[in-house]
Amino acid sequence: MRRKHGHFANRGRRWPSVLLALVALWTYASPAQSQQVALTPPVPAGDAVDPPLSDAMRRIEQLEQTVFELQQRQPTGMIEEDASICFEAPVTEHPSHYPIYDTGWTLRPYDAEKTPFELTIGLHNQFRYTGFSRDEASDVDAAGNVRSIPNRNDFDVNRGRLVFSGYALDKDLGFYANIDYSTVASNSIQPLLTWISFRQSDALTLYMGLGKVPGTWEWQQTSRYTLGADRTLATTFFRPSISAGVWGIGKLADTLSYTVYVGNGLNTLSLQSSDLDTNFVYSALASWEPLGDFGVGFSDQEHHQDLAIRIGHGLTQTRNDSTSSDQSGAEQTVVRLSDGTRLVEPNALASGVTVNAFDVWLYTVHLGLKKQGYSFSSEVFMRWLRNIEGTGGTQLESLFDNGFYVQGGAFMIPKKLELFARGSAVTGNFGTGSEVAAGLNWHLFEQRSARLTLDLTDIRDSPAEQSRTGYVAGESGTLVRMQLWTFF
Structure with missing residues (x-):
């Protein structure tokens, strides 16, 4: 053992x-x-075993x-x-990609040179309560039509966005697809903004697809970054819309930025080629930030320690003609008179005459200031409608409309609770419409990704109408909006 x-x-x-x-x-x-x-057999005794x-x-x-x-x-x-x-x-082998959260869920390559593809998926949602108490049940427009003015008391998803973005084949070849869903638009689900981009340098990135005609500052900024619940009444009246086209965005210096755009028209989002005239829209917007980066939006959520200034202007021009069937296209219907009447409405400018062609010239100037949680922004609009033609070859007089907005905000709790006030107005040959508003923004996580907004607006003779903003042409009364914007 x-x-x-x-x-x-x-x-x-x-x-x-x-x-x-x-x-x-x-x-x-x-x-x-x-x-x-x-x-x-037994072993004999005496033998060793x-x-x-x-x-x-x-x-x-x-x-x-x-x-x-x-x-x-x-x-x-x-x-x-x-x-x-x-x-x-x-x-x-090492996996080619890894998931990470970066302003959306991102699938990012370990080696962008070896595997040049990145995808980010984001979700934006604007849930809103709207209440409106009218002063009058109806209004009469410049064409003699009686417009009904409804009261409101409802919940809606005004804007929903499922966004896919990233790059493919090369880091400078980008893509973007924004699928819109809402309970207020005529199409509850539709592609809103889509493009392919080619970055040449900081001085130029070229885009091709469906994008915003720049036109005005508040319009060019995303609706997530408005000071109040939505864009102002004046911006809603003057701004262009969305069209297919080609555009460039870049910086000519550290402080000077620009956007230039050539597209199908002022507002051609839902139009097919058979609905279009043969005129392009041309638009440019430039801004100067002499004291450093101004940041996005209008609130000073970044809490700039030193004064930040943004100064800019924009110019947009296009010719609008009726389609071959003598029907006005969607790009013409966004143009309104200063009382809210559509320019192409029969009898709007003269009895028995319907406008079927006109030129649009829009010039805007804007100013923004931010410092230590305080902000101020303003924009002035000037629009000329020229070479107006009506049925029967009628030549009509040119029209000039102008307007503005001013707004300011102050954070009572830095980066979290902001109080704001604003006003805007539109004046033209057919009268003046205006709004005055006040409210608050509550940034839930001290950042822009989740914001609760409450505003109270007094509206007088609205010249603007747009389902997402809540304005109705000709209305006067009190508008209450409370909403939660989330984007991640």
């Missing part, structure tokens, strides 16, 4: 040898073996020796001296 323990001590604790030894011992002690031993289990011991030692020799023949690492069996993990 001492020699057996010596073998174990010298060779380590090898469980295969122990197992084989136990098997051998069991075999020797089995009934068959017992019978074999019992039938063996080993103890009764000496055969078993020899067999165990032989088995141990066999196991030891087998162990020495195994590849290194398969049977360890501590009797454990090691299984080496197979070598696999």
Whole structure:
């Protein structure tokens, strides 16, 4: 027994040898073996013999020796001296992408040179309560039509956005697809903004697809960054809309930025080629930030320690003609007189005459200031409608409309609770419309990704109408909006 323990001590604790030894011992002690031993002739007295289990011991030692020799023949690492069996993990290649949250859920490559593809998926949602108490139940427009003015008390998803963005094939080849859903638009689900972009340098990135005709500052900024619940009444009246086209965005210096755009028309989002005239829209917007980065939007959510200034202007021009079927296209219907009447409404400018062609010139100037949670912004609008033609070849007089907005905000709790006030107005040949509003913004996580807004607006003779903003042409009364904007 001492020699057996010596073998174990010298060779380590090898469980295969122990197992084989136990098997051998069991075999020797089995009934068959017992019978074999019992039938063996007795050994004469006086002959030297080993103890009764000496055969078993020899067999165990032989088995141990066999196991030891087998162990020495195994590849290194398969049977360890501590009797454990090691299984080496197979070598696999590094995955090409990894998920991360970066203003949306992003699938990002480990090596952008080897695998040039990145995808970010974001979700934006604007949930709003709207209440409106009218002063009058109806209004009469410049064409003599009676317009019904409804009261409101409802919940809506004014804007929903499922956004896919990133790059493919090369880091400078970008893509963007914005799928809109809402309960207020004529199309509850539709592509809103989509493009492919080619970055040449900081001075120029070229875009091709469906985008905003820049026109005005508040319109060019995303609706997520408005100071109040939505864009102002004046911006809603003057701004262009969305069209397919080609545009460039860049910086000519650290402080000077620009956008230039050429597209199908002033408002061609829902139009097919058969609905379009042959006139392009041309638009440019430039801004200067002489004291450093102004940031996005109008609130000083970044809490600039030093004064930040933005100064800019924009110019937009297009010709509008009726379609081949003599029906006004959607790009013409966004143009209204200063009382809210559509320019192409029959009898709007003269009895028995319907406008079917005109030129639009829009010039805007804007100013923005931010410092330590305080903000001020303003924009002035000037619009000329020229070369107006009516049915029967009638030549009509040119029209000039102008307007403005001013707004300011102050954070009572830095980066979190902001109070604001604003006003805007539109004046033209057919009267003046205006609004005055006040409210608050509560940034839930001290950032722009979740904002609760409450505003109260007094409206007088609205010249603007747009389902998402909540303005109705000709209305006067009190508008209450409470909403939650989330984007992640």
